Amino acid sequence: MTIFAVIVSRLSKAILTLLAIAILNFFLIHAAPGDPAVVLAGEAGAADEQMIEQLRERFGLDQPLYVQLGKYVAGIVQLDLGYSFRQGAPVAELIADRLPATLLLTLTAFVVSLVMGIVFGVSAAARVGKPSDSVLTTLALLFYATPLYWLALMAVLVFSVWLGWLPGFGYETVGANYTGFTRVLDILSHLILPALTLGLFFTAVYMRMARASMLEVSQLDFVKTAKAKGLSDAVIRRRHILRNAILPVVTLAGLQAGQLVGGAVLTETVFAWPGIGRLMFESLAARDYNTILGVFLVSAAMVILFNIVTDIVYRIVDPRIGARS
Amino acid sequence: MWKRFRSNMGAMVGVALLIAVIVVAVIAPMLFPQGPWQMVQRPFLAPFAVDGLPLGTDTLGRNVAAQLAYGAQVSLLVGLVSTLVALLIGVPLGALAGFYGGYVDEGAMRFTEFFQTIPNFALAIVLVAIFEPTLTSITVAIAIVSWPPVARLVRAEVMSVRTREFVDAARLAGLSKQRILIRQVLPNTVSPIIVMASLMVATAILLESSLSFLGLGDPNAMSWGYMIGAARTVIRTSWWLSFFPGIAIVITVLALNLIGEGLNDAFNPHLSRKGKA
Numbered sequence: 001m002t003i004f005a006v007i008v009s010r011l012s013k014a015i016l017t018l019l020a021i022a023i024l025n026f027f028l029i030h031a032a033p034g035d036p037a038v039v040l041a042g043e044a045g046a047a048d049e050q051m052i053e054q055l056r057e058r059f060g061l062d063q064p065l066y067v068q069l070g071k072y073v074a075g076i077v078q079l080d081l082g083y084s085f086r087q088g089a090p091v092a093e094l095i096a097d098r099l100p101a102t103l104l105l106t107l108t109a110f111v112v113s114l115v116m117g118i119v120f121g122v123s124a125a126a127r128v129g130k131p132s133d134s135v136l137t138t139l140a141l142l143f144y145a146t147p148l149y150w151l152a153l154m155a156v157l158v159f160s161v162w163l164g165w166l167p168g169f170g171y172e173t174v175g176a177n178y179t180g181f182t183r184v185l186d187i188l189s190h191l192i193l194p195a196l197t198l199g200l201f202f203t204a205v206y207m208r209m210a211r212a213s214m215l216e217v218s219q220l221d222f223v224k225t226a227k228a229k230g231l232s233d234a235v236i237r238r239r240h241i242l243r244n245a246i247l248p249v250v251t252l253a254g255l256q257a258g259q260l261v262g263g264a265v266l267t268e269t270v271f272a273w274p275g276i277g278r279l280m281f282e283s284l285a286a287r288d289y290n291t292i293l294g295v296f297l298v299s300a301a302m303v304i305l306f307n308i309v310t311d312i313v314y315r316i317v318d319p320r321i322g323a324r325s
Numbered sequence: 326m327w328k329r330f331r332s333n334m335g336a337m338v339g340v341a342l343l344i345a346v347i348v349v350a351v352i353a354p355m356l357f358p359q360g361p362w363q364m365v366q367r368p369f370l371a372p373f374a375v376d377g378l379p380l381g382t383d384t385l386g387r388n389v390a391a392q393l394a395y396g397a398q399v400s401l402l403v404g405l406v407s408t409l410v411a412l413l414i415g416v417p418l419g420a421l422a423g424f425y426g427g428y429v430d431e432g433a434m435r436f437t438e439f440f441q442t443i444p445n446f447a448l449a450i451v452l453v454a455i456f457e458p459t460l461t462s463i464t465v466a467i468a469i470v471s472w473p474p475v476a477r478l479v480r481a482e483v484m485s486v487r488t489r490e491f492v493d494a495a496r497l498a499g500l501s502k503q504r505i506l507i508r509q510v511l512p513n514t515v516s517p518i519i520v521m522a523s524l525m526v527a528t529a530i531l532l533e534s535s536l537s538f539l540g541l542g543d544p545n546a547m548s549w550g551y552m553i554g555a556a557r558t559v560i561r562t563s564w565w566l567s568f569f570p571g572i573a574i575v576i577t578v579l580a581l582n583l584i585g586e587g588l589n590d591a592f593n594p595h596l597s598r599k600g601k602a
Contacts, residue, residue, distance in 0.1 A: 017442055032455045145579035147531055149538050150553055150571035153560055161561050255441075262446025266535055270557070280447075281539055284454055292454055299447045307442070 003315060010311065014304040021300050022076045025293045026069050032289070051085070081297065082290035086283070091294035095276055099298070101171055102275030105194055106257075106264050106302070113199035113260075114206055114253050118246060121210025126237060128215060136207070143204035148263050152197040152270040159193060166193050171274050190271075198267040202253075202260060209252055213245040220244075247318050254310025258303040329591040336587020342580035346573075350397035357391035361547040365391075369563050380569050383552070384559060389566065393573055396549040400577060403464050404530040408522050410468035411529075415475025416511075416518065422476070423483030424506045434480070437473045445470035449532060453541045460543045463536060467529050478521055482514035489513075516592040520585055527581035534574050549574050 037055040075082070081091035124136040143151075160168025172178070172186045217223065218241050226236045265277035272278065276295045283291040330336055349356075359365070364386040365378070372381045372389075380389035422433035452466035486492065487510060495509045534550030536542060542551040549570040556566030 017439060020439060021443065028451065028455050033457065141579065141582060142575070145527070145575050145582055147534055147538070147550075147553075147571060147574050147578075149535060150567065150574065153553065153557060153567050154571070157560055157564050157567075258442070258444040259446065262444040265446065265450065266538065269539065280450065284450070284540060287454065289455065292451060296444075296447050296451045299444050300442065303444050304442060 003312060006315060007308070007312065010308045014301075014308065017304060018297065018301055019073065021297055022073050023069065025297060026072045028293065029289060030065075076297070081294035084283070084288055084291045086286045086288045087291070091290050094279060094291060095294055095298050098274055098276045098279050101273060102261075102264055102268070102277060103302075104191065105198065105267065105273060105275055106260055108191060108195040109199040109202065109264075109267075110253075110257060110260055110306075112195060113202035114250070116199070116203045117206025117253075118210045118249060120203070121207040121249075122214055122237075122242060122245075124207065125211045125214035125218070137211070140204040140207045143200050144208070146201065148198065148201050149266040149270055151200060152194070152267055155193050155197050156270065166190075168193060169272050194267050194271040194273050197270075198260065198263055201263065202256065205256060206249060206253055209249045210245070213249055214241055217241045217245040247314065250310060250317075251314055254307050254314075257306035257310070261299045261302050261306075264299075326591050330587050333587040333590060335583045336590075339580040339583025339587060342576055343584065346397050346577050346580065347401065349394050350401055353391075353394035353398060357388065357394055359391070361392040361395040362387060369559075371563075372565050381563075381565055383566050384555060384563075389552075389569060392547050392552055393549070393569060395547040396552065396570065396573065397577070399460070399543075399546045399548040400530045400533060400574070403460065403467065403533040404526040404581075407464045407467035407471065407529045407533075408525045410465065411472040411475055411525060412518070412522060414468065415472035416479050418472075419476035419479030420483050420506060420511060420514075423480035424487060424502075424510065426484075430480070433476070437476045440470070441473045443470075446532065446535065449536060450539065450541065453536055458536070458541045458543055460546055463533060463541070463543060466536075467532050470532070471525055471529060475518070475521060475525075478517060479514055482517055483510055486510050486513045516588075520589045520592060523581055523585035523588060527578045527585070530574065530578055530581070 037052045079092050081095065083089075084091050084094060087094055120136055120140070124133045127133045156168035159166050167173070167190050171190055172183065173190075178186050214237075218237075223236060223240055226240050231239075264275060265280055267273065268275045268277035269281040276298060280292055280295040283289075283295070365388045366375055366382045366386050368382055368384050368386040370378060370382040370386075373379060378388055378390065380393065383389055383392065418433050418437070422430040422437075449466045449470045452469060453462055456462040456466075483506075492505060492509055495505050500509070533542075534548065534553070537548045537550030538554040538557075540551075540554060542548050542554075552570040553567045556563065556570075560567055
């Protein structure tokens with residue numbers, strides 16, 4: 001398959017998956033206790049009688065279920081994710097406003113954790129059994145057991161409250177009105193803590209994978225051949241083992257991206273990062289289901305996109321994959 | 326096997342930590358008969374500020390030590406039950422897919438893939454938010470987002486066991502397909518399932534605590550995540566309110582992960598030490 005054919009087949013599969021999630025969302029609204037119109041309007045008395053009546057009419061809640069489903073899915077296909085009565089704006093607009101911040105956070109965390117995970121994993125594997133290996137694997141084990149949001153809170157406490165090194169709140173300094181390069185630096189300084197705390201858990205995950213993969217590949221026959229040829233350990237590690245060991249790690253990392261997007265809800269909540277995760281948290285208290293389900297759909301779309309991108313990168317880096325399938 | 330497990334330092338540390346957490350959860354009602362919700366002193370007392378309150382009091386003057394002890398009950402209960410439910414979904418699905426192959430396999434795997442694509446924490450949030458947070462809805466939601474890896478594992482195991490000679494022998498002996506699957510094939514897949522289950526309990530505890538941190542905990546159950554969530558806004562003045570529940574989560578999850586890895590090494594001695602992180 002050419003890269004183009006792969007992209008087409010992956011995208012069509014992605015669209016089917018998103019449609020399935022839209023249908024799932026529809027049934028979830030109907031499964032929620034209470035009148036779907038009231039559910040959609042959100043609790044906390046945001047909706048009056050007239051509004052609910054309008055909603056009933058608009059979604060055809062007096063019509064058979066399959067007609068309603070058709071209307072709902074048709075709306076989503078046109079990027080109509082419903083209206084948030086609590087925020088007083090269409091959900092699609094709210095999400096579009098917040099999406100760049102989430103993309104910046106998750107992409108940074110993904111790249112940082114993948115790079116750190118591979119670097120630490122490879123160095124641990126190179127020193128397997130030695131004290132530095134034990135230190136790294138123990139640290140990985142610890143971060144693997146640490147709740148994301150708690151690590152984030154402790155980072156705020158230490159680096160923001162006690163040491164005062166980094167801002168622990170928001171996306172940029174409010175009211176400073178920085179422009180150009182100063183603004184970029186300002187945003188970066190706000191990005192460090194959220195991206196690192198979101199990334200550390202996944203660094204631990206990727207490190208364990210990279211270490212295991214390096215050790216596995218180093219036992220294969222072609223490594224013995226390379227050794228027999230008289231190559232130095234460093235060259236074998238870099239040229240022969242690393243290249244073969246890293247690919248499965250990248251694929252698995254792509255599959256894990258979903259958890260990273262989910263973790264963004266927690267990180268954004270702690271750091272008041274204005275992304276879609278924070279939007280979801282704000283909507284929880286009000287039971288603003290339109291917004292919650294909208295964020296859910298968009299985060300699933302993000303995961304699928306992550307997967308497609310890693311898949312394509314994978315195929316470019318390793319042409320054997322394309323030849324095999 | 327048990328000898329190998331017992332000689333594994335990490336695993337024994339894990340067992341000791343887990344036993345400590347279980348003991349605390351069990352004797353919580355004896356240690357703190359007044360329960361975790363009652364106001365015992367003025368709010369925001371620092372640890373050791375007053376005798377009998379080693380971990381201080383929270384924003385409403387409740388005993389943090391009592392909250393931690395009762396929180397252990399919720400964490401362990403939700404972690405264990407949701408893992409059992411996830412096994413009840415994943416094992417039969419994976420076994421059927423791996424054993425019968427063909428359309429059954431195709432359908433089951435598509436279904437599993439769909440659930441694996443959805444960001445699982447986001448789905449758990451949606452499920453608990455829609456069905457109102459109760460211990461039941463939280464447990465079921467965690468099970469619904471955790472079963473896909475089980476199904477894949479069991480499918481792969483069943484597919485490899487299915488081709489072994491003793492299965493052919495059972496077929497020749499005239500055993501029915503169901504009997505072969507249940508009596509001959511499945512028992513041979515138990516050890517990897519046990520390893521995965523112990524790690525799943527750890528993940529489930531993290532998930533439960535994350536949900537209750539976001540305010541999606543059962544309002545009638547004291548949980549560690551809820552404690553951290555409630556103390557989040559006062560972190561600048563009362564750090565210990567968020568600190569101790571977090572340590573409790575780390576200890577419990579770490580213990581389960583250590584046990585899981587110890588079991589894994591004990592079941593697969595040829596892979597241990599070198600192959601696994």
